[in-house]
Amino acid sequence: xxxxxxxxxxxxxxxxxxFPMEKRMVTVACSGGVDSTALFAVFCELLKAKKIFxxxxxxxxxxxxxxxxxxxxxxxxxxASGAGVPFxxxxxxxxxxxxxxxxxxxxxxxxxxxxxxxxxxxxxxxIALAHHADDSAETVFMRIMRGTSLAAMRxxxxxxxxxxxxxxxVPKTEIIAAAEERGMLFREDSTNEKLDYARNVVRHRVLPxxxxxxxxxxxxxxxxxxxxxxxASYALIKALEETHFKSEKxxxxxxxxxxSRERLSILPDPIAxxxxxxxxxxxxxxxxxxxSRANLLKxxxxxxxxxxxxxxxxxxxxxxxxxxxxxxxxxxxxxxx
Numbered sequence: 301x302x303x304x305x306x307x308x309x310x311x312x313x314x315x316x317x318x319f320p321m322e323k324r325m326v327t328v329a330c331s332g333g334v335d336s337t338a339l340f341a342v343f344c345e346l347l348k349a350k351k352i353f354x355x356x357x358x359x360x361x362x363x364x365x366x367x368x369x370x371x372x373x374x375x376x377x378x379x380a381s382g383a384g385v386p387f388x389x390x391x392x393x394x395x396x397x398x399x400x401x402x403x404x405x406x407x408x409x410x411x412x413x414x415x416x417x418x419x420x421x422x423x424x425x426x427i428a429l430a431h432h433a434d435d436s437a438e439t440v441f442m443r444i445m446r447g448t449s450l451a452a453m454r455x456x457x458x459x460x461x462x463x464x465x466x467x468x469x470v471p472k473t474e475i476i477a478a479a480e481e482r483g484m485l486f487r488e489d490s491t492n493e494k495l496d497y498a499r500n501v502v503r504h505r506v507l508p509x510x511x512x513x514x515x516x517x518x519x520x521x522x523x524x525x526x527x528x529x530x531x532a533s534y535a536l537i538k539a540l541e542e543t544h545f546k547s548e549k550x551x552x553x554x555x556x557x558x559x560s561r562e563r564l565s566i567l568p569d570p571i572a573x574x575x576x577x578x579x580x581x582x583x584x585x586x587x588x589x590x591x592s593r594a595n596l597l598k599x600x601x602x603x604x605x606x607x608x609x610x611x612x613x614x615x616x617x618x619x620x621x622x623x624x625x626x627x628x629x630x631x632x633x634x635x636x637x
Contacts, residue, residue, distance in 0.1 A: 304478035309342050312466045313351055316426075324352040327388070327425040329417060330359055330379070332372040332487035335430035335472065337379065338479045343428065344383045357383075358420065358427075360413040361391040364405070365491065372487050390416045406497060421462040431456055431465045434472040437518045438502050440525045447593065449574060451532035454525040471518065536578060539571045547582050557582040558629040565604045572600050579630040580621060591615060603628050 316324055328343055330336040340357055347355045357380040361373045373389055380387035392412060417427050439455035458468050467475065479486065495501050511517050543559035557579045564572055576596045595613060602611030602623040611623040618633025 303481075304474065305338075305342075305482050308338065308467075308470070308475070308478050309345050311470070312339075312342050313346060315466050316346075316352065319426075321353055323424070323426075325354045325425050326352050326428050327356040327358050327417070327420050328428045329413070329430070330357050330376050331489070332359070332375045332379075333430075333489060333492075334479050334484070334486040335432060335467075335475055337484060337486040338475050339428060339430040339467065340379065340383075341479075341482070341484060344385070347385075355383075356386045356388055356420070356425065358388045358417060359390075360409075360416060361389060362409050362412075363392045363394075364409075365489075368490060372489075375485075375487050388420070406499070417463075425462065427463050429463060429465045430467060430475075432467045432470050432472050432475060433518055433522065434503070434507070436468050436525075437507060437521050438499055440521050441502055441507065442498065449532065449577070449593075450528040450570070451536065451574060454529040469519075469522065532574065535571055536574050539567060539575050540578065543567070543575055545575070545578070555583070556629055556631040558627045561603045561607050561623060561625065561627050564600075564628055569597075569600070572603075573597070576600060576621065576628065579628065580615065580619060583619065583630040583632055596621075599623055599628065 316326075326343055328336065328340045330340050343352065343355050346352045357376060359373055359376040361369050363369050373391075377387050377389065390413075396412065421427050436456050440453060443453055443455055456465060456468060458465050491497075492500065493504070495504065507518075514520070540559070543563040545557065545559045547557040548555055559575060559579065564575055567575065573593065573596045576599055577591060580591055595615065599611065599613055599621045607623040607625040607628075613621045614633070615621065620631050620633060622629045622631070
């Protein structure tokens with residue numbers, strides 16, 4: 301076994317060893333590309349060494365590239381079969397591909413894959429994803445350029461409940477070097493080279509030029525995003541205390557959340573907007589696609605005007621933000637209760 305590949309194994313093992321053995325049930329999301337194929341190979345070695353309890357491979361066939369997509373699925377199936385590991389595959393239907401509800405292809409694909417993997421997560425599986433430092437840096441850069449909050453700048457995190465990205469600080473060059481030293485086979489997605497998507501432009505044109513000028517720029521960008529997230533999280537905790545934030549629940553689900561309008565009004569814009577975003581997210585169970593800075597500013601402006609007349613803003617899927625003379629409140633419409 302090569303030293304570079306051993307380094308990747310040791311890194312993952314050091315992270316998972318804190319779990320009780322019976323909790324080390326891992327499903328690797330594998331596309332057939334070099335990153336996820338290498339991650340699967342790492343977990344195969346950990347399974348052989350009895351460092352994890354069980355292992356599955358999951359593959360999502362979006363059906364967008366015809367025979368190439370089917371070839372990816374067949375490749376992943378053969379990998380799983382060769383390793384003696386259960387193979388789970390999901391394919392999109394023609395109807396799903398034709399009705400994307402205005403979503404971009406990448407957003408649509410991520411949503412469907414996450415929905416399928418969520419079922420495995422509910423069964424107690426750790427979902428291992430092969431996102432690496434380059435992916436994370438691209439996300440941070442794109443969010444900065446598109447406009448984001450300090451808290452959301454970081455984008456991907458290593459742990460998000462059962463979702464695990466053990467390689468978020470590993471550059472792709474290290475993964476490729478380890479795979480090549482081991483003589484691993486993998487698939488190339490032809491769409492990754494096309495400049496039709498913003499991420500591909502950032503990946504192939506923008507970041508390489510920036511990293512040529514500042515070789516340590518990737519790590520600096522990720523450090524900045526981590527620092528921004530921590531500072532924003534600390535500020536939000538303090539702001540929620542100052543504004544008397546409260547969440548009202550029915551069973552496990554939050555049915556509404558509110559805070560003091562007067563105390564919210566005197567906070568600086570970035571912190572007040574973070575409180576409003578938290579209000580919405582506390583209630584919506586994810587139904588907040590229209591939670592933009594512009595929409596939140598409308599609510600904040602109404603709150604600073606005294607909440608008179610009562611101001612109500614409807615977000616996506618029937619989520620509402622309301623400003624009254626006494627408080628600012630979020631609550632779901634009939635579709636979310």
